[in-house]
Each structure stands twice: as structure tokens, then as C-alpha cells.
């Protein structure tokens with residue numbers, strides 16, 4: 411079997427799922443990698459690099475294609491558009507693949523997918539781009555358009571951030587979102603020491619393991635093949651979680667014996683972290699909307715070996731009367747637009763819209779209006795999101811505090827990627843007054 415063609419067919423299938431069917435990129439990719447286990451390390455790396463890279467640079471790539479093609483990318487057939495996009499990514503960003511091979515494989519794939527009539531078009535556009543790539547200039551004005559093309563972030567997002575943060579901060583954020591970053595993991599120091607987990611990761615074939623600069627139980631790992639294939643992962647010796655999420659739980663006054671409710675817990679990152687902090691005491695009640703999501707939390711609880719945490723299905727918009735004033739801590743890590751994690755989830759930027767953000771901000775208010783009631787007098791409410799958008803973050807917290815004078819803001823922080831050593835993330839810790 412001719413391997414290069416097969417890899418490119420898989421890349422086409424993944425990118426179609428993501429761009430046409432709106433399947434999250436990391437899911438589409440990991441499904442293919444786990445289905446085609448026989449692919450070797452190099453092939454898996456190629457598929458990962460081209461799919462992630464194409465998604466990451468898609469606005470820039472479309473801009474390049476549109477300079478040379480009479481039919482603009484927006485008007486192209488989805489299969490042809492994807493074939494061109496992934497080929498242009500290889501031409502621009504992968505020196506090790508010869509330009510002629512990129513063009514030939516793209517033409518061959520177009521024919522194989524039944525577009526014999528467009529193979530000349532694919533060939534012509536790609537060979538022109540290969541010859542003239544160096545002459546492509548970024549648009550100069552306005553600034554939002556230049557940054558949008560340069561960093562492949564939709565212009566409306568760039569405009570939103572430029573209206574909230576200085577230009578220099580926005581450019582640092584955008585630049586961070588384009589870079590490759592190691593995977594951040596959390597281990598439980600109550601279960602394994604840092605030296606032991608580092609040694610086990612090395613045995614598992616992980617090439618690089620680094621200490622996180624702030625959190626003693628966080629590590630950055632890179633140079634591994636497939637995470638699900640690592641023994642340390644199977645044994646539940648670590649949990650993949652960005653440091654920003656860890657800092658959310660770190661900012662809570664967790665004490666032994668506490669009763670904690672996490673109202674939107676799946677897949678369980680913060681709930682498990684909180685349960686670890688309880689060190690075998692107290693209880694974490696981890697909830698989510700659907701049975702499927704509860705299953706994900708249960709899978710992670712099973713791997714963790716923790717016994718002071720359980721999962722159940724509960725719609726956070728509906729008040730669970732039995733929980734009112736029962737929790738020392740309520741974690742409300744709510745569904746959000748996810749713009750803080752664009753460095754890892756490359757496709758969110760293309761699926762999010764200002765309208766959806768507004769709907770999410772309203773949903774967050776609806777959930778907060780219900781779940782604050784679970785906090786005991788003197789207890790704590792954590793509101794967090796993994797996004798960078800004042801409407802979902804600071805404005806929602808201000809609105810909540812205005813409505814609920816019994817809560818006081820203890821800590822508020824917007825982590826910014828490229829500025830803080832983590833993804834973009836928002837935390838508001840609020841304390842409920844003691845009963846009179």
C-alpha cells in the first residue's frame with residue numbers, strides 16, 4: 411500500500427469532519443489515531459502535524475490561496491478546499507516535504523475522490539503558490555486584519571481583545587496561541603512522588619519531562635506518541651490538565667472534611683483535584699448534564715483510585731433543593747466560548763461566533779443564579795471559565811455580585827496566554843457571608 415496517499419486521505423477525512431461537520435479537532439484526530447493503530451510513529455506524527463497545522467494556520471492559508479486562485483476558498487467544494495489547504499500548509503511550513511511531492515499527492519487525492527475535472531485546477535494553483543509563496547505580503551490595514559491573517563484568528567476576536575487589552579498584550583497572546591506547547595499534567599503527590607512519576611514517564615518513552623515553574627505537582631511533557639498508550643496514563647498516575655485549571659482549585663480554601671459540589675464537572679479535572687486536596691476526607695459531588703458526561707467523570711474517578719468523590723447527573727439550571735446550603739465550596743466551572751485554549755484546541759476559533767458567546771454568557775448567569783444557593787453561609791463559590799471575554803467573565807461576576815450582596819469577591823484573575831505560564835482562564839472566588 412502506498413503510505414503517503416493513505417496518510418493524506420486520513421488528513422482529508424479529519425479536516426472535513428472538523429470544518430464541515432464541526433467535530434472538535436482533537437476528537438477527530440484521536441479517533442483516527444486510535445482506529446489506525448498500525449500506523450507507525452512517523453506517520454502518526456505527520457498526520458497530527460498536518461491536521462493541527464492546517465487548522466492553526468487556516469485563515470493565513472486561505473489568504474494565500476485567494477491571492478492565486480480565481481475561485482475564492484469560500485466558494486470551493488469542501489474536498490478541494492481541504493486538499494488545497496493541507497497542501498499549502500506543507501508547502502509553507504514543512505521544508506522536509508518536497509514541493510513537487512506535495513503537488514503530486516494533492517492532485518492524486520483530488521482524482522481519487524472523484525474530482526478528475528478539478529485536478530488541473532489543483533495542480534495549477536499549488537504549483538503557482540509553490541513558486542510565488544515568498545511574494546505574499548500580509549495586509550497592512552487595519553491592524554485587526556493584519557493580526558487576523560498573521561495569527562489565523564478571526565478578525566472579530568482580534569477586535570474584541572484589542573478593545574480590552576493593549577496591542578502589545580494582544581500580540582503576545584496571539585503569538586502564544588500559534589506556538590507548540592508541551593502537555594501539562596497533574597500528578598497526585600499523595601499517591602506518587604515527583605521523582606517516581608518522572609522516572610515512570612521516562613520508562614514510558616516520554617522524551618521530555620519538565621517541572622512547572624509555579625505548581626509543584628504539575629509537569630510539562632513532550633515527545634510522546636499517543637497519550638492513551640502510556641502505562642502511566644492507564645494506571646491513572648497523572649491527569650492531563652492545564653496549570654490554569656489547577657490554579658483555580660489552588661485558589662480555594664479547601665480544608666479536610668469539606669463537602670464540595672462541582673456543578674459542571676466533566677471530565678472531572680477540577681473535581682478530582684479538589685478530592686485529592688481533601689486527602690481522603692470529605693466528599694466531592696461531581697455533576698454534569700448528561701449520562702455520557704457522567705460516564706467520563708466516572709472513568710476518571712476509576713483511574714484515580716480516589717474514594718471521596720462520586721458523580722451524578724444533574725442539570726445545573728435546575729435547583730436541587732436537597733443541596734441548598736450544604737456545600738463548603740461550590741465549583742462552577744461553566745460552559746464557555748473556550749477562547750483561552752486556542753493554543754491546544756485549534757478549531758474553536760472557527761466555530762465560535764459573537765452570537766454564541768452572548769448565549770453562553772446568558773447560560774452562565776442562569777446557572778450561577780441557581781447554584782449559588784448550594785453554598786453554606788461562610789462558604790465559597792468559584793466561578794471560572796477557560797475563555798478571554800469580559801462579557802462571560804468580569805461582567806458576569808459583577809452582575810452576580812450586584813444581584814447577591816451576600817457574596818463578596820475574594821479573588822479575581824484573568825490569566826492570559828503568553829503573559830501567564832498557562833492557557834487563558836478566568837477565576838472569581840466569592841465568599842458567602844456567615845449567617846447572622
Ligand SMILES: C[S@@+](CC[C@H](N)C(=O)[O-])C[C@H]1O[C@@H](n2cnc3c(N)ncnc32)[C@H](O)[C@@H]1O
Nearest residue numbers: 674675676677678679680698699725726743745
Ligand atoms: C468547562 S466544562 C467543565 C470542565 C470540568 N470542570 C473540568 O475541570 O474537567 C463545562 C461542562 O459543563 C457541562 N454542562 C453544560 N451545561 C450544563 C448543565 N446545564 N448542567 C450541568 N452541566 C452542564 C458540560 O457538559 C461540560 O462538561
